[in-house]
Amino acid sequence: xxxxxxxxxxxxxxxxxxxxxxxxxxxxxxxxxxxxxxxxxxxxxxxxxxxxxxxxxxxxxxxxxxxxxxxxxxxxxxxxxxxxxxxxxxxxxxxxxxxxxxxxxxxxxxxxxxxxxxxxxxxxxxxxxxxxxxxxxxxxxxxxxxxxxxxxxxxxxxxxxxxxxxxxxxxxxxxxxxxxxxxxxxxxxxxxxxxxxxxxxxxxxxxxxxxxxxxxxxxxxxxxxxxxxxxxxxxxxxxxxxxxxxxxxxxxxxxxxxxxxxxxxxxxxxxxxxxxxxxxxxxxxxxxxxxxxxxxxxxxxxxxxxxxxxxxxxxxxxxxxxxxxxxxxxxxxxxxxxxxxxxxxxxx
Amino acid sequence: xxxxxxxxxxxxxxxxxxxxxxxxxxxxxxxxxxxxxxxxxxxxxxxxxxxxxxxxxxxxxxxxxxxxxxxxxxxxxxxxxxxxxxxxxxxxxxxxxxxxxxxxxxxxxxxxxxxxxxxxxxxxxxxxxxxxxxxxxxxxxxxxxxxxxxxxxxxxxxxxxxxxxxxxxxxxxxxxxxxxxxxxxxxxxxxxxxxxxxxxxxxxxxxxxxxxxxxxxxxxxxxxxxxxxxxxxxxxxxxxxxxxxxxxxxx
Numbered sequence: 001x002x003x004x005x006x007x008x009x010x011x012x013x014x015x016x017x018x019x020x021x022x023x024x025x026x027x028x029x030x031x032x033x034x035x036x037x038x039x040x041x042x043x044x045x046x047x048x049x050x051x052x053x054x055x056x057x058x059x060x061x062x063x064x065x066x067x068x069x070x071x072x073x074x075x076x077x078x079x080x081x082x083x084x085x086x087x088x089x090x091x092x093x094x095x096x097x098x099x100x101x102x103x104x105x106x107x108x109x110x111x112x113x114x115x116x117x118x119x120x121x122x123x124x125x126x127x128x129x130x131x132x133x134x135x136x137x138x139x140x141x142x143x144x145x146x147x148x149x150x151x152x153x154x155x156x157x158x159x160x161x162x163x164x165x166x167x168x169x170x171x172x173x174x175x176x177x178x179x180x181x182x183x184x185x186x187x188x189x190x191x192x193x194x195x196x197x198x199x200x201x202x203x204x205x206x207x208x209x210x211x212x213x214x215x216x217x218x219x220x221x222x223x224x225x226x227x228x229x230x231x232x233x234x235x236x237x238x239x240x241x242x243x244x245x246x247x248x249x250x251x252x253x254x255x256x257x258x259x260x261x262x263x264x265x266x267x268x269x270x271x272x273x274x275x276x277x278x279x280x281x282x283x284x285x286x287x288x289x290x291x292x293x294x295x296x297x298x299x300x301x302x303x304x305x306x307x308x309x310x311x312x313x314x315x316x317x318x319x320x321x322x323x324x325x326x327x328x329x330x331x332x333x334x335x336x337x338x339x340x341x342x343x344x345x346x347x348x
Numbered sequence: 349x350x351x352x353x354x355x356x357x358x359x360x361x362x363x364x365x366x367x368x369x370x371x372x373x374x375x376x377x378x379x380x381x382x383x384x385x386x387x388x389x390x391x392x393x394x395x396x397x398x399x400x401x402x403x404x405x406x407x408x409x410x411x412x413x414x415x416x417x418x419x420x421x422x423x424x425x426x427x428x429x430x431x432x433x434x435x436x437x438x439x440x441x442x443x444x445x446x447x448x449x450x451x452x453x454x455x456x457x458x459x460x461x462x463x464x465x466x467x468x469x470x471x472x473x474x475x476x477x478x479x480x481x482x483x484x485x486x487x488x489x490x491x492x493x494x495x496x497x498x499x500x501x502x503x504x505x506x507x508x509x510x511x512x513x514x515x516x517x518x519x520x521x522x523x524x525x526x527x528x529x530x531x532x533x534x535x536x537x538x539x540x541x542x543x544x545x546x547x548x549x550x551x552x553x554x555x556x557x558x559x560x561x562x563x564x565x566x567x568x569x570x571x572x573x574x575x576x577x578x579x580x581x582x583x584x585x586x587x588x589x590x591x592x593x594x595x596x597x598x599x
Contacts, residue, residue, distance in 0.1 A: 003477040007486070008470070011477050014445055014490055015467025197453040198462035204439050204450055211437040214399070215451040215512055216425035217459060225460075 019195035028274065029184065036177055043172035049284045050179035051240040056264045056276025057183075057190060058233035064270030065194055066226045067206035069123050071258050072130030073234055075114070075137050076107040078252035080235025082141065083107070085154045085248035094160045100182065100239045107235020108228050115227035119220050131255065138253035153249030157242070168244065175244040182240060183277075186233060191273060193229070202226055263306055350377040352412060352546045353398070353429065353516045359406035360390075360397055360570075367393040369571040370407065375516060375546050382549045382561035386590060390570040391550045392434060395518050398548075399431050400424050411516075426455075428515030432505045434524055434550075440494035444485045444504050447493060448476045451511035476511075483507040483537055499530030506537055517541065519549045523556060558582070566590070 035046055055077055062068040083103040086092070093099040117129045141148040149155055161167040166174045193199055201222055205212045209219045242248045251257070260283070268279025286305070290298035353375040360368040367390045375381050383391050396402040398409060400421040409417045411427055419427075439447050449466065452475055453459055467473055480486050483503045488496055493504065502522065509517060523534045535556065541547060551557050557564065557578075564581040566574040574584050581587055 003474065003481055007477055008473055011445055011489065012467045012470065012473050014443070015449055015473065016465050019465045192465075193462045195466060196462045196464050197450070197458055197466055198460055200442075200446060200450050200466055201454065201459050203442065204447075207439040207441055208437055210401075211433070211439065211508070213421040214425060214431060214433075214437065215508060216422050216454045218420070218422045 016195075019191075025274070028277075032180055032184070036180070040171070040173065043176040045284055045288055047172045047175040047179050047244050049280045050176065050183045051237045051244070052261075052264060052284060053277040053280035054179075054183045054186060054240065055234055055237035055261055056268070056280050057187065057273065058230045058237060058276075059261055059265050060270050060273060060276045061190060061194075061230040061233065062227055063265065064272070064275065065199065065202045065206065066223055068118055068223065068227060069126055069262075070118075070130040071127045071255075071262065072132065072134030073261055074253050074255070074257040075130070075134040076111055076231040076234035077238035077241075077257065078134070078137060078141070078248075079110050079238065080104065080107040081238035081242040081248045081252040082148060082154070083235070084239035085157045085242040085246075086147070088159050088243070088246075089154060089157045095164060096159055096162045096178070096243050100236055100243070103239035103242075104232045104236040107238070108232035110235075111231020112224065112228040114231075115224045118227060119223055131258070134253055134255065134258055138250055141250055141253060149249075151250060153247060153251075155247075157246045157248070159243050159246050168246070172244070179240050179244065182236065186236065187273070187277075190233070194273065198222075198225075263302070266306065266309060351375065352377045352379075353548075354410045354413075355398070355407060356410065357407040358394075358397060358404050358409065360393055360402060361405045366570050368397060368404070369569070371567075371570075371572050373565060373572060373575075375548055376563070377546055378543055379546045380549070380560055380562045381547065382551060382557045382564045383567060384551065384554075384557055384564060385567035385573070389567040391567055392520060393570070394567065395431055395520055395548075395550065398518060399429060425512055428513070429518070430509045430512045430514035430516070431518040432509050432520055432522060434520040436501050436505055438493045438501060438504060438508070440492065442493060443490055444480060444493065444496070444500075444507070445476065445489045447504065447508055448479050448511045449473070451508050452476055452479075455512050479507055479511050482540075483510075484533060497530070499526050499533060502526050502530075502534050503537060506534070510541070514545055516546045516548065519547060519551075521550055521552065523551070523553065 035042070039046065055073070058076075059070065059073050062070060080103040083106045084099050087099045087102060088094070088096075093102060114133050117133065118126050121129070142150055145151070159168055162174065162178050166178070168174045194202070201212070201217055205217065205219050205222050213219050238252055241252070264279035264283045265276050266279070267282050268275030268277065283302075286302065287298065290301050294301075351374045355371055355373045357370040357372055358368055359366070359370050371394060383394065385391055393402065397404050400419060404417065407417075408415055411424075411429065416424055416427065416429075439450075442450070446466070449472065450459075452472055453461070456472070458469075477486070480489055483506065485500060485503060485507060488500055493501065496504065506519070506522060519538065522538055523531055526534055538549070538560065549557070549560060561578055564576065564578055565572060566581060566587050568590055573590065574581060574587050576584070
């Protein structure tokens with residue numbers, strides 16, 4: 001009773017449907033790379049958007065795909081930032097890409113160790129634990145001023161040219177190309193990861209941990225794995241900030257940074273990878289625009305936007321863009337649905 | 349008789365309440381074993397103990413003579429102890445195709461593959477479609493589980509368990525809450541389970557129990573009360589008393 005090949009084919013296409021590139025995605029990345037030539041005057045803010053987008057992508061991996069909420073993701077961001085800054089300052093690793101990798105692995109190690117703290121407990125517990133870890137690191141950085149520069153920040157960092165060829169400039173030209181390339185590369189890996197059997201298992205763990213373990217999934221091990229990967233992403237985002245500004249300060253660990261990050265992801269919507277990137281674009285331009293308009297009170301307007309977003313997506317803040325995504329998915333999948341239907345009627 | 353799964357003096361106490369009182373139960377290879385008992389008798393507790401959702405406060409659990417008392421749930425599943433749930437525990441955002449695909453890929457130990465696109469193993473897809481066909485789910489293959497009719501969800505509940513290739517299958521009221529006209533589909537699926545799978549069925553509906561089981565255990569107040577063939581249990585005066593609500597008779 002082997003099923004007919006047409007059904008198998010349809011099922012195969014269905015299963016891989018999530019992984020197929022949507023035309024809008026291609027437009028998105030073409031636009032991002034076109035900005036290198038088209039928006040040379042905006043490269044400084046675009047650089048910030050790129051590393052913030054990567055940082056938010058990291059949060060999306062744990063929140064949107066595995067359901068781990070965090071209010072202390074800056075711990076890994078900051079750890080990566082200080083690692084990269086220290087490597088450059090003490091001329092341990094002079095090549096930025098290599099230093100970036102080391103910073104990423106250092107943050108991954110920290111993520112692995114702290115992941116065991118977020119395995120148990122409710123969302124509230126996780127919020128408190130992650131918040132605590134970030135506060136802890138901030139105070140450690142403050143206490144060991146001989147290493148980190150303490151409250152003054154780490155001064156005198158000089159970042160050498162990328163790959164020994166591309167020198168960082170004050171207009172952010174190199175910075176943007178560098179950050180965007182790193183973001184794109186890591187995005188491709190994340191995209192591959194969430195559309196793999198492993199990614200599917202993460203979604204199952206998020207949706208129903210009880211059933212996940214009942215089909216043989218070690219829920220804890222999966223959460224540790226994705227938390228570790230996400231910490232590495234956050235560390236690289238922090239390292240990008242440190243390298244493009246040649247500076248690291250206690251502020252990289254700050255609570256505001258973690259809280260803003262959650263905001264960025266909520267603005268863009270969690271669970272489809274682009275949420276963090278879109279959120280970063282909106283957040284940074286909004287911040288830029290509003291802070292010119294009203295230098296003192298711009299957080300008011302950000303707060304208002306947040307309230308509106310949460311009210312619009314009342315039931316689940318993580319997916320207020322879900323209706324739009326569902327429409328897009330349906331357009332893409334309707335043809336497949338027809339094929340499945342056709343193949344099952346042809347059998348009867 | 350070869351015993352597959354065995355409990356020895358299995359006990360579970362929740363602060364003062366005895367939910368499982370020294371239960372010693374043997375499930376034979378290929379058995380169609382039913383577990384019955386009044387509400388609150390501890391049937392689901394026993395399933396939770398067998399699958400590792402709950403840890404016993406005493407006693408042991410053996411699979412093929414190996415002690416599995418302290419193994420976590422997911423490891424027991426790998427060894428072949430698989431369950432269904434009385435109340436659907438499904439992935440509401442995934443489709444039946446994805447749900448079964450996930451179960452099969454986990455069973456094959458491919459769940460950690462992170463550089464492979466879902467659906468890129470043709471033998472896996474074939475197996476998934478076979479299972480979906482066997483459980484009459486091909487017409488809803490592409491729907492989110494959350495929007496499936498209840499009867500289909502119940503079928504999926506069993507299909508997921510089968511996708512794990514159980515050696516011992518624990519069915520917790522498979523037909524619970526299913527409307528009369530969809531019931532036969534569930535029962536047919538249960539009846540068609542492979543012979544080499546040992547089944548422990550928890551059920552309230554006596555028609556289902558007596559048409560299915562070749563052995564019946566009666567659980568009352570957390571303890572094994574009576575065990576025997578369907579005839580023996582049906583003719584047991586004490587069982588009748590319990591089911592007529594006259595527990596005092598034998599006490």
